[in-house]
Amino acid sequence: GSHNPSHSLSLSHTHTTPTGAKANPAIQMKAILSSDTMDIPEGVKIKVKAKMIEVEGPRGKLTRNFKHLNLDFQLITDEATGKKKLKVDAWFSSRKTTAAIRTALSHVSNLINGVTKGYRYKMRFVYAHFPINASIAGGGKSIEIRNFLGEKKVRKVEMLEGVSVVRSEKVKDELVLDGNDIELVSRSAALINQKCHVKKKDIRKFLDGIYVSEKGTIADEE
Structure with missing residues (x-):
């Protein structure tokens, strides 16, 4: 009887190592950067100072500090359209990070709605x-x-x-x-x-x- 548990243990052990070993490097390769962009609508000005985002529109100005999020913000110009976009980068990728990027973008979109629609x-x-x-x-x-x-x-x-x-x-x-x-x-x-x-x-x-x-x-x- 005492032989059995160790047998099942070694089985599960041999089972996990190969897949684990394969999966890991791939994850690390992917984990360098995840980023996302959002369009900035007509009539809205955005300023980025480090992690401070200032949004100005017909209804006024709003600022928000994202210093608690480990993200980088920058304004870029879309080469095809010439329109400005806000780009958010995270330098470590995990489920949490992609959630943080989504959260940041939804906050910015609330700021934009606030200064345009109220x-x-x-x-x-x-x-x-x-x-x-x-x-x-x-x-x-x-x-x-x-x-x-x-x-x-x-x-x-x-x-x-x-x-x-x-x-x-x-x-x-x-x-x-x-x-x-x-x-x-x-x-x-x-x-x-x-x-x-x-x-x-x-x-x-x-x-x-x-x-x-x-x-x-x-x-x-x-």
């Missing part, structure tokens, strides 16, 4: 019994929420930089948040949502609160 989130008041009242202060820079669950407390939420909030003109109980930076718009919406949060364990199906009902761009509606 981002718009809509939020709806949901209440079973006590109507939520909201007044906009500071010219859209902050919002004061009253009567949440009938409470006397005034909940004040400041919008993050470059984000404005208004009451919807067309729709009852709706807020509209606009801004160029999708992350700041999204986080501003989260701040409003968290301010009207039912703390106690509530078993009702619909909880009172202010919830994001729609995400889009300002350009979509104009």
